[in-house]
Amino acid sequence: MATDYLNALGASASGLNIRQLTTSLVEADTAARRSAAEKKIASTEVSISALGKVRSQFETLSGAISTVTASSVLKATSSDAALSVSVTDKSLVTEQVTEIEVLQVAQRQVLEFGGFTSADEELGAGSVTIDFGVWYAAEGEEEATTFAQNPSVASSSIAVGEGATLEDLASALSSIPGVTARVLDKGDGTFSLGVVSEPGAGSALRFTVTEASAGNGLARFDTGATNATAQVQAATDAVLSVDGITVARSSNEITDLIPGTTLTVSGTTSAPAKLSVSRDSELAEAAMGYLVEELNNTLKLLGEVTLRAVDGSSSGDLAGDRAVETLKRQLTAMISKPLSGHGDKPVYLSQLGVATNRDGSLSFNASSFQKAFEADPGMFDAMFSDSFSSPTSGVTVTGTLSSAAASGDYAFRIDPVTGEATVGGAQTFAMPGENGQDQYLVLSGDLSGLLVSVESGVTDATIRYGRSFASQLQSLLDGATATNGAIAERETQIEKVAVEQADVLEALDLRATKLESRYLAQFTAMEQAVAKMKSTGTYLENLIAAWNKDS
Structure with missing residues (x-):
């Protein structure tokens, strides 16, 4: 068993337990600050865990939005x-x-060139030009022997070299967009080249062959005069x-x-x-009920984590956390906020059977929802679909806008002098549309991506855009759960506190080590002095006793 010489020294000198005394003095110096740092670290761990629950619930709510918006009613x-x-x-x-x-029914043209002995049978050299168009029977003709080329599809040409095989020709034809070719074993000892076009009467094929030397056999693929001998199925429109x-x-x-x-x-x-x-009113009701359920789950969690202690009750893990309190207020405000831009009047969730209870939770009345849905299904659309419209005749609006675009009415104007058009003051890019309409695309600003189509003569119009409740809610959730969002930023702040307090503990450990060394050195010196003094005292006592004995 090891001997504690320091305590042995204390026992023979002052009688104090030097190591215990040193430990007590070091703890007295560092204990309060250590306890405070450990409590702060424990608090950060609780906060990080609670933020993780909030993030998870936000992601669940986001998934519910995606599910509902993806399934059309x-x-x-x-x-x-x-x-x-x-x-x-x-x-x-x-x-x-x-x-x-x-x-x-729309059909593809199918051509068959048969009578070959194998897929590797060599063909005569030359070239094949492929045209796309329509085969039709001209006046006085019974068969479709007249070809009209499709001007929107360019001709293609392939070269057939010496020694090229039937399989080589099939591969070359298949490399042309709109053409599929392959060699088929007929099963009777012969092989055929099958060629297929895209569906539609205007996608029929015409092969024009030029032989490198007259009579070398490549002309058997020529359908310039008629394709009746090769055609298995004609190309037709639906x-x-x-x-x-x-x-x-x-x-x-x-x-x-x-x-x-x-x-x-x-x-x-x-x-x-x-x-x-x-x-489908039942599907719409189910979608609305599902959204309300997930909103309630989210509101409940936010209420629990931000709960402030009253009458001895426990506070929530994020009570007083400004970031989470702000998210809670934003969500609550969004639920009661009117949805504008979906018609002449704003739409409220309360009109669709959604009510806010005294405890802040939501309730959903299916009967009220069905009555509202039957009376005006457009109110439900405001929940899950962004809307583009114009009360001005001859104007249609489409587009895909970012979350920066606000719901509301915007003025469309065409300058009578320059001919330039603006939407809400933003410049547009003009381009021709269909059926005589002109189109104007917004390329910058909050309305970037908005496309306005107007009939000739329309120079002033009102453009209406309405962001859905789902779109606005998704923006809130994305802003909170993004890599640099509100939750991540708060987590970073809390983790910084944890790191700082870990540094405090490390500094306290270093201080404790130094204090212990200093106290031990001081007590050792003290004990040595006391031991020396006790030794001197004992010597004097013994000397006096000897003197007294001699006298």
Whole structure:
């Protein structure tokens, strides 16, 4: 067992426990400051944890917004499986019923050049020019032997060198946009070159062959005079009757007949199909209820973490935290704030069955919501969809704006002298539109991305933009949870305090070590002096005793 010589010295001198006394003196010097630093570090850990909960709930609420806004309450249905419809842009869709009959499906032209012995059979040298256009029967003709080139698609040409094979030709043709070619084993000992165009009558193909030497066999691919011998399937447009009006489209995916929807043609119909676009009130109710539920979860958490102690109750982990208190106030204010820019009158959440309770939580009345939705479905749109509109006739508005754009009415003006147009004072870029309209795109400022289309003669108009509740709420959440957002900034501040207090503890440890060394050195010197004095005293006592004995 090791001997504590310092305490042994104390025992033989002053009788004090020097090490215990030293420890007590060092603790008395540092304990208060150490305790304060440790409490601050513990407090920062609690605050960081609470901020993490707030961030997590904000992200959950953000996910709920994404889920609700991604699922449209607009329900599109078709009475015939040969013609389906889906909503692709909620902002352009209106409730309607349209009768559409599919008279003809868009098809690709299919050509077959057969009679080859293998995929590696060599062809004659020369070149093949590929034109895109329409084959049709001219007046007096029974077959489609006349070709009209499509001016919007340039011709292509490929060179066929000496020794080139059927497979080489297929690869060269497939490299041309709008053409697919491959060699097929017929199974009867012969091979064929199959060539396919894009769908649509205007995508048909014409091959014009120039042989390097007359009669070398490459001319078998020439369809310049007629493609009747090679054609397996003709290229056709989709032909539809829309409410009795016949229209044609080059694709079976049609996006411009019913605004905001895509029609998919998979076959002809025996009678007009009814395509209906309507609003699903039950889905709208579920979306609203889901949002209110997540808002309540968020409000509850913010209330708990910022709770201030009353009558001996415990305070929340972030009571008095300015950043979180500010986020709480902003969210509460947003819930009661009117949504402008969605019509002539502002929209309130209370109009959609959402009420604020005395404790700050929200309640949702489904019955009130259904009545409001039935009376004015546009109020629900203000919750989840940004809106662009104009009360001025002959004006349409679209675009994608940043969170900096504020809801409201903006003046559209065309200067009668310069012809330059502005929206809300912001300059625009003019460009030609469709159907004789002119388009003006805002390129800078808060309204950057706004596109205004006006009919000829319109020089003054009112442009209306309304940010949805979901859009405004998402901006608040993004600002709070971003890398440099409010929560991250507060976390950085708190972590800085933790680092500072860790430095304080480290300094106190160093001070304690130095104090201990100093006290031990002083007590050691004291004990040595006391021991010496005790030794001298004992000697004198013994000497006096001896003197007394001799006398």
